Amino acid sequence: MPLLMTWDEWANLDAIGLAELVSKGQITSQEVSQQAALAIDALNPKINAIIEVFDDAVSDPVKDGTNPAGIFAGIPYLMKDVGPTLKGRLQEMGSLLMRGNRSTADSFLTERIRQAGLNIIGRTTTPEFGLCSSAENPEVYVTRNPWNLDYTTCGSSAGTAAAVAAGIIPISHATDGGGSIRIPAGVNGNIGLKPSRGVFSIAPYGSDLMSVVSAQGCHSRTIRDTAAFVDNCRGGAPGEFMPYWFPPQPYSELIRRDPERLRIAVSHEWGDYRSTPHIVAELERAASFLEALGHHVEWIIPDIDFHAAYKAQTECYIMNFTQTISGLLDQKGLEKPPAGLIEPMCIRVWEEGRSYSYTQRAKMQAVFNDTSRRLASFFGDWDIILTPTMGLPTPLVGTKEYLTISDNLSVYEWFENLWGIFSYTPIANLCGLPGISLPMAELENGLPLGIHALTRQGDDGLLLQLGAQIERALNGKWNHGRRPAVHVTAI
Template identity: 35%
Template sequence: MNDYEHHDGLGLARLVQQGEVTPQELLEAALARIAQHNPQLNAVVTPLYDAARAEIARGLPPGPFQGVPFLVKELVASVAGAATTSSSRLYAKQMPAADSEIVARLRRAGLVIAGKTNSPEFGLSPTTESLLYGITCNPWRTDLSPGGSSGGAAAAVASGMVPLAHATDGGGSIRIPASCCGLFGLKPTRARITAGPEGGEGLNGLAHQHVVSRSVRDSAALLDAVAGPMPGDPYMAVPPERPYLDEVGRAPGRLRIAYAKTAPTGVPLDAACVAAVEDAARLCEQLGHEVEEASPDYDAQAVERGFEMVFAANTTANIARATGGALPGQGLVEPMTQALAELGRGYGAAEYILNLQSLQRQARRIAGFFGRYDIWLTPTLAQTPRPIGYFGIESSDVRAWLAKLAAYLPFTYPFNITGQPAASVPLYWTADGLPIGCQFAARYGEEGLLLRLCAQLEAARPWFGRRPPMSGLHGH
């Protein structure tokens, strides 16, 4: 199928529904592109090609993505019969007997799961490098990272292997690789998508699941397919007014948009990231929105420290789940993971609870800002895509590593703490051809508003044809 990359997921499904192409043909087109690009990128680390062929042979449900090839991230979500390792040697032999609920819903939507994508160990790093599966490269420039932790998913979509892929986000891990790879990446509202049946909430509510995609409508339609609680969930998000796909193309109205050219924590921003957000602010103004420079007033340092504590303590717990509580010796987890777990083990129970309460107070201050504004626009990242190896997973200097994270992603993790929906939108490329994402965040539960705006931006500044040179479709 020569024009496979010219369609998004819904476009491919429409070809199947019209009888112009078969699911088998779509799968073989995807596998041909994986064979072509994966040796350079290392995006797909667990091939499930025979299982995908067998799934098609059994007959696919008539969902909105019927017959569309898909990849699941090697983190959080279980695919029956495929190792769920969290990219860690500690879990290398973990083999789930059943699908996670989100995977079951993906299958009911008609998606064909062809493999699993690379992630850093436990999804901790904003790059995609692990000692278990190796390094994933950015299709735009292979000496750079695709971001993380959903970098395998983003590299697969950007290079044309699949039109959309499963991703997770505990501190920016959907939005970071979307920015680095020139894709659309929406982190939904907290509890919009269930983490069951394995868990109730990940990272004390910071963790979310969804996809990276080439089109806003694919992200919206996929959210319709997988959103909603399951029995036993600790809480649920307010249901939407209408299907998310119906928001695409609906006028957003005149929105009050605040934008930031400086980071709340005071870390410096690369000139390209400032230029990207200024350009996006001008575009929003041209589209008729009310735009001004403003940022929420909150204790950004307290949020940063609190986020570190949640990540460190949960790393300790991730290891304890496999070991019964002891930290393993060298060789089972990576040096940085070990160092972060040791940091987490040093926190007391009362200290941890007080930290969560502090984060909730700061979340209220951030949410209060959205009483005055509908949207907060920021650079997704403070820096352009980083070189492979920049985040040093084989180092054990946890403080230096945390400082690098804080300098890289000051805008993403606050919305994991508030639970608000936020999306990285690919509106800007540097002079030397690297994508730079802009983050748009909305009030809790307002994915509909966010999707209306993002679809308006997509129509005004189309990005679907912007492809990395290795895809063979550069500039189309």
């Protein structure tokens, strides 16, 4: 099959750029999907990011209901293998237990994605049920970082992160329950926005009231792609419990102008957790860069009870994943998780969570409420909280302490270990805040390091507006203009 364009041309086009060519009739959505499939064939054996390609959707981009008149004009898109469902397609959630599980209907967000013109051509990898930090169970798959195959992509949006970073596609689906959009975006050099609670629906299988901390979103390589995705896929399904945010103007318009002078609070000393000296130095450089753009920058730590917040977050994870696993067991008529089909830490989480009471849930939610109020008060004086996306360097593949195949017998120690490296992202989930990871920095070994920004609930556009200002100042050269070792331009 001849190439539609050179791989250099391909890598220099974002999703909107490809869609504009399709809309002008210069290329077809089928040709774009076919070139994406060629990229998968060439690179996926190295990074193991895509579980399955839907050949019928590649051949016929409107087959599953994709709207060719949508903003994305039928260009290809990949769906993380947990969260929104695809009618007639497998959704196996990174678990041996769920092998062969086939969805019977599209989720509401899936319908919105198709209506926006995105052609879903396959599934990307995720750790079991999206619980841990990397898609690394050798019995299922091991997803590798395209910048250096010895390192993890982190997660849980592992395959999406690797696929976008490697240039296979410009935009792909991701989810975030504690940083799972932002962490792999930071590790792989992508843009990752976790939206406010009340932007993307998870109907009909859940709601903001039920899921509390989980959010949907995407990875991209340009701010305008993320803005267009939010603009065109947001909104609640009929019967949502929570209110849904709608800005006074589309983000795609808002990002064309710089934000006013912002008050930016920079920090990394959160409770017991600290970043490494090199990461702190990269944070300092990012803060100085923003100061040079005209913003007021000051080192100040948010006034919240970090110990209580991390404890509540841990309890929320245990309770939520216990319910998730229990629901899947009920579907299969099982009383307990089969040891050979569910990973050890997921079983321990299920066992621990079964003993939790409603009283404990209410106490957890009270901490959520107090933390949210305190941060809202903080945002009365500050517009942005700036931190690193991670506090410690990217782990090597096979670092079991962060994985659900860990042999740690203590659920609580395991979670505390996670917070030690992923210190800064969970607070956004706890409070329903928007957060974004921007590919502005790098680790000592040359791997990307994301810089993380938080703002008040419902003000997602401010993060995108700041990101667009930075993108313009960098002349679009995120990651200092570098590309991963495994990349379409090296095919």
